Amino acid sequence: MNREIHLASRPQGWPTADNFRLVEAEVPTPAPGQLVVRNRFMSVDPYMRGRMNDVKSYVPPFQLDAPLDGGAVGEVVASEAEGFKPGDTVLHGLGWREYALLDARAARKVDPSLAPVSAYLSVLGMTGLTAYAGLLEVAGMQPGESVFVSAAAGSVGSLVGQIAKLKGASRVIGSAGSPAKVERLKALGFDAAFDYHDGPVRDSLKAAAPDGIDVYFDNVGGDHLEAAIASMNLHGRAAICGMIAQYNETEPPAAPRNLALVIGKRLTLRGFLVGDHGHLRDRFVRDMSGWLRDGKISYDETVVDGIENAPEAFLGLLRGQNLGKMLVRV
Amino acid sequence: MNREIHLASRPQGWPTADNFRLVEAEVPTPAPGQLVVRNRFMSVDPYMRGRMNDVKSYVPPFQLDAPLDGGAVGEVVASEAEGFKPGDTVLHGLGWREYALLDARAARKVDPSLAPVSAYLSVLGMTGLTAYAGLLEVAGMQPGESVFVSAAAGSVGSLVGQIAKLKGASRVIGSAGSPAKVERLKALGFDAAFDYHDGPVRDSLKAAAPDGIDVYFDNVGGDHLEAAIASMNLHGRAAICGMIAQYNETEPPAAPRNLALVIGKRLTLRGFLVGDHGHLRDRFVRDMSGWLRDGKISYDETVVDGIENAPEAFLGLLRGQNLGKMLVRV
Numbered sequence: 001m002n003r004e005i006h007l008a009s010r011p012q013g014w015p016t017a018d019n020f021r022l023v024e025a026e027v028p029t030p031a032p033g034q035l036v037v038r039n040r041f042m043s044v045d046p047y048m049r050g051r052m053n054d055v056k057s058y059v060p061p062f063q064l065d066a067p068l069d070g071g072a073v074g075e076v077v078a079s080e081a082e083g084f085k086p087g088d089t090v091l092h093g094l095g096w097r098e099y100a101l102l103d104a105r106a107a108r109k110v111d112p113s114l115a116p117v118s119a120y121l122s123v124l125g126m127t128g129l130t131a132y133a134g135l136l137e138v139a140g141m142q143p144g145e146s147v148f149v150s151a152a153a154g155s156v157g158s159l160v161g162q163i164a165k166l167k168g169a170s171r172v173i174g175s176a177g178s179p180a181k182v183e184r185l186k187a188l189g190f191d192a193a194f195d196y197h198d199g200p201v202r203d204s205l206k207a208a209a210p211d212g213i214d215v216y217f218d219n220v221g222g223d224h225l226e227a228a229i230a231s232m233n234l235h236g237r238a239a240i241c242g243m244i245a246q247y248n249e250t251e252p253p254a255a256p257r258n259l260a261l262v263i264g265k266r267l268t269l270r271g272f273l274v275g276d277h278g279h280l281r282d283r284f285v286r287d288m289s290g291w292l293r294d295g296k297i298s299y300d301e302t303v304v305d306g307i308e309n310a311p312e313a314f315l316g317l318l319r320g321q322n323l324g325k326m327l328v329r330v
Numbered sequence: 331m332n333r334e335i336h337l338a339s340r341p342q343g344w345p346t347a348d349n350f351r352l353v354e355a356e357v358p359t360p361a362p363g364q365l366v367v368r369n370r371f372m373s374v375d376p377y378m379r380g381r382m383n384d385v386k387s388y389v390p391p392f393q394l395d396a397p398l399d400g401g402a403v404g405e406v407v408a409s410e411a412e413g414f415k416p417g418d419t420v421l422h423g424l425g426w427r428e429y430a431l432l433d434a435r436a437a438r439k440v441d442p443s444l445a446p447v448s449a450y451l452s453v454l455g456m457t458g459l460t461a462y463a464g465l466l467e468v469a470g471m472q473p474g475e476s477v478f479v480s481a482a483a484g485s486v487g488s489l490v491g492q493i494a495k496l497k498g499a500s501r502v503i504g505s506a507g508s509p510a511k512v513e514r515l516k517a518l519g520f521d522a523a524f525d526y527h528d529g530p531v532r533d534s535l536k537a538a539a540p541d542g543i544d545v546y547f548d549n550v551g552g553d554h555l556e557a558a559i560a561s562m563n564l565h566g567r568a569a570i571c572g573m574i575a576q577y578n579e580t581e582p583p584a585a586p587r588n589l590a591l592v593i594g595k596r597l598t599l600r601g602f603l604v605g606d607h608g609h610l611r612d613r614f615v616r617d618m619s620g621w622l623r624d625g626k627i628s629y630d631e632t633v634v635d636g637i638e639n640a641p642e643a644f645l646g647l648l649r650g651q652n653l654g655k656m657l658v659r660v
Contacts, residue, residue, distance in 0.1 A: 050594075058564075058594035221590060234388075243590045256589070257582030260551060260573045262601030264380075264388035269599045271592030 002027045003307050004067040004097035011052055014248045015318070019052070020311035023067075028101035030080040035090070035102045039074035039330040042095030042307075043121045044314040046219075049247040058273060068096035071126060073110065073117050074330070084109070091120050098307055098330055115292070122155055122325035123299040124288060126274055130241060131159035131217075132284045133277035136167065138239035138270050139215045143168030146209060148228055150174075151219035152193065153181035155299075155325035156241060160217045161190050162297050169215075173208045175201065175224065177320040184323060188298055202227040212236075220245045226256035232267055240271040248318065300324025332357045334397040334427035335640050341382055344578045345648070349382070350641035353397075358431035360410040365420070365432045369404035369660040372425030372637075373451045374644040376549075379577040388603060398426035401456060403440065403447050404660070414439070421450050428637055428660055445622070452485055452655035453629040454618060456604055460571060461489035461547075462614045463607035466497065468569035468600050469545045473498030476539060478558055480504075481549035481574060482523065483511035485629075485655035490547045491520050492627050499545075503538045505531065505554065507650040514653060518628055531557040542566075550575045556586035562597055570601040578648065630654025 001024055008021040030036050048070055051062045062068050072095030076088040081104030084090070090107040094100035110120045122128065134156075135141050147164040151157045152174025161172045174185045174193045185193035192208035205213075205227045214236050216228035221243025228238060246253045262269065291297040302322040304313035310328045317326040331354055338351040360366050378400055381392045392398050402425030406418040411434030414420070420437040424430035440450045452458065464486075465471050477494040481487045482504025491502045504515045504523045515523035522538035535543075535557045544566050546558035551573025558568060576583045592599065621627040632652040634643035640658045647656040 225589075240592050242593065246590060252587035257584065259555075259586070260576060262570050262599065263572065263603065265601065266603060266606060267601050269592065271595065271597050273593065273596060276596060 001025075002097060002099040005307065005310050006067055007052065007062045007064055010054060010064070011049075011248075013250045015049065015052065015315060017311055017315070022308050025097075027099045030078050030101065032080045033104055034080050035076050035084050035104055035107055036078040037072075037074040037090055037092065037094075037100045037102060037107070038077045039072045039095060039098055039100055041073050041118045041121055041303075042310065042328045042330055043071035043126075044310065044317050044326050044328065045070060046242050046244045046247060046317065048314065049318060067094075069093055070095040071121050072096075072100065072330075073120050074100065079104075089117055091125065095328075096307075096310060114289075118301060118303070118325075118327055119299075121327060122301060123159065123292065123297065124285065127155045127325055128159055128288050129277065129281060129284050130274040131156045131163055132288070133274060133280050134217055134239040134241050134272055135160050135163055135215070137277060137280060138272045139217065139237045141167060141169065141215045144170050145214035146171040146173070146211065146233075147215045147217065148173045148175075148205060148209060148213045148231070149217040149219070150196075150224040150228075151242075151244060151320075152176050152185050152190065153300075153323055154219060154320075155322075157217070157219055158185070158188060158300065158324055159297070161185065162188055162291075164215075165189050166291060166296060171209065171211075173205065173213065175204070175220075181323065184300070196224070200227075202230050205231050215239070217241060218243070222246055222253050226258055229256050229258050229261050229267065232261075232265055234265050236265060236267050238267070238269045240269060244318070301327055303327050303329050305329045331355075332427060332429040333637050335637065336397055337382065337392045337394055340384060340394070341379075341578075343580045345379070345382065345645060347641055347645070352638050355427075357429045360408050360431065362410045363434055364410050365406050365414050365434055365437055366408040367402075367404040367420055367422065367424075367430045367432060367437070368407045369402045369425060369428060369430055371403050371448045371451055371633075372640065372658045372660055373401035373456075374640065374647050374656050374658065375400060376572055376574045376577060376647065378644065379648060397424075399423055400425040401451050402426075402430065402660075403450050404430065409434075419447055421455065425658075426637075426640060444619075448631060448633070448655075448657055449629075451657060452631060453489065453622065453627065454615065457485045457655055458489055458618050459607065459611060459614050460604040461486045461493055462618070463604060463610050464547055464569040464571050464602055465490050465493055465545070467607060467610060468602045469547065469567045471497060471499065471545045474500050475544035476501040476503070476541065476563075477545045477547065478503045478505075478535060478539060478543045478561070479547040479549070480526075480554040480558075481572075481650075482506050482515050482520065483630075483653055484549060484650075485652075486571060487547070487549055488515070488518060488630065488654055489627070491515065492518055492621075494545075495519050496621060496626060501539065501541075503535065503543070505534070505550075511653065514630070526554070532560050535561050545569070547571060548573070552576055552583050552585045556588055559586050559588050559591050559597065562591075562595055564595050566595060566597050568597070568599045570599060574648070631657055633657050633659050635659050
């Protein structure tokens with residue numbers, strides 16, 4: 001028997017467990033060129049909230065009464081495709097189910113002896129590349145610059161801060177949503193960290209970065225982006241990766257109200273998707289593997305067990321209950 | 331006798347004539363290394379509104395009870411500096427007065443036989459370079475792309491649209507504030523133009539650019555920037571030159587509310603000042619001189635006579651009463 005999570009209804013504002021449905025289905029059989037994969041880990045990511053809305057975007061919306069999808073890693077259990085055999089570990093895009101039926105070209109083999117398989121969904125996967133590409137290519141961080149990252153205890157943010165230090169940032173500041181997360185950031189080597197509940201972000205950032213910031217890696221939007229614009233030095237750059245603060249808002253947000261500062265300060269705000277930066281993958285894997293081998297990068301995972309708990313894992317992610325990467329062990 | 335315009339008080343919101351004062355002073359005498367210039371034309375520009383506020387910015391604020399300053403062109407009447415003699419025409423930064431006392435290194439000689447001297451304040455000067463650099467370098471417009479410019483009947487905007495066509499834009503759209511200005515844009519070769527009073531900018535732009543836009547040259551901010559973000563194609567770029575819609579607002583504006591679209595569309599918003607793009611000056615002068623000689627560029631000037639009317643010229647500029655460059659003939 002296969003179990004999968006369907007989208008039962010489209011959320012208005014914050015999603016709830018009622019928007020999801022656990023459905024039993026048959027374990028699929030591969031046609032020529034196809035694989036069946038028993039998923040071991042699946043990823044839940046903030047961008048999935050956008051796909052629950054029925055709007056045109058860079059990825060099509062999730063369909064009602066059909067399984068959700070997203071990054072997953074698992075073992076091939078049946079193959080009708082050359083180059084894949086049972087027991088192979090593959091990375092692919094059909095999470096939210098126990099067994100996935102895939103075209104072989106949509107699967108990428110990974111080596112489970114090099115790293116725990118979950119790492120291919122986090123530090124060695126899309127999450128890590130997002131941090132790497134956004135910081136170094138989109139924002140173009142240079143040694144000696146000062147970097148601020150929001151949602152810094154999350155999967156992408158915690159890597160952004162560590163990569164920044166490894167690449168020579170003069171000062172790295174992170175914001176997070178609890179005292180425990182702030183402590184974790186300090187342990188990860190951030191020069192300063194603050195809990196955004198403790199006061200206006202603008203004031204907390206000014207105190208943490210008295211000489212301003214050169215680069216902002218935005219995972220949050222709203223008041224965080226406004227604060228970053230206020231603190232930016234001349235020629236500052238923001239790599240805009242996500243705006244989790246507003247994904248569940250039913251009214252569009254008003255911030256940033258200080259956008260006119262981009263002129264006098266000559267700021268650049270640039271949105272990006274990791275999919276445009278695949279040309280960095282080899283360099284990223286080489287750098288990141290080395291840093292992991294040398295113990296220079298730490299990464300956190302928050303693991304929830306059981307496909308039936310995947311909706312709760314996703315809702316917990318939106319509420320900030322994760323430290324590092326939020327994963328479901330299927 | 332010399333007459334000059336002083337800042338009498340700092341405006342709150344929209345400035346009025348009471349914020350200015352006409353003051354008589356002595357005609358200055360040059361010290362060694364200095365010139366005295368009889369100004370012929372002076373420029374009024376939107377950025378001057380920001381300098382009337384007592385806030386730190388990229389240029390220092392105007393001082394109370396002292397003359398304003400800004401671009402001007404005039405004739406040397408006395409020189410104690412090598413290389414300058416009475417009768418020379420010079421471009422410099424001390425407008426808002428009839429006679430200017432300058433260090434020679436702050437003056438640049440221009441050739442009055444090549445173009446009317448006022449052109450050095452408009453099409454051949456900072457105005458023209460702003461349009462050229464913003465469109466071609468900051469936004470990186472490529473042939474075949476679609477371009478939208480706001481305040482398109484203004485000095486910078488009208489040049490942006492014409493340069494875009496000359497550099498191979500597939501479609502150029504402009505917004506302006508009156509039916510007469512819209513007609514003028516069509517005469518200048520814009521493919522589409524609309525009066526922003528005729529309805530929500532977002533709707534007017536969608537109708538004028540049914541296939542979206544690739545580049546936005548922003549002179550206005552607010553609802554114009556929001557509309558541009560809504561209409562932008564993937565990998566679109568905005569060169570943010572000015573936000574005249576909000577210079578006189580006492581409450582910060584709420585728009586753009588759709589800023590999160592920069593992620594999925596991978597948009598870049600970049601503020602700029604022409605002063606950072608001086609390396610383009612030679613190329614700009616070569617291009618622009620050629621276009622003017624060949625009759626490929628038209629430029630409008632709205633000229634107000636008399637230094638005593640400079641405040642009214644500036645207020646008229648903020649109200650959009652100019653077609654093309656607003657100048658004062660001193």
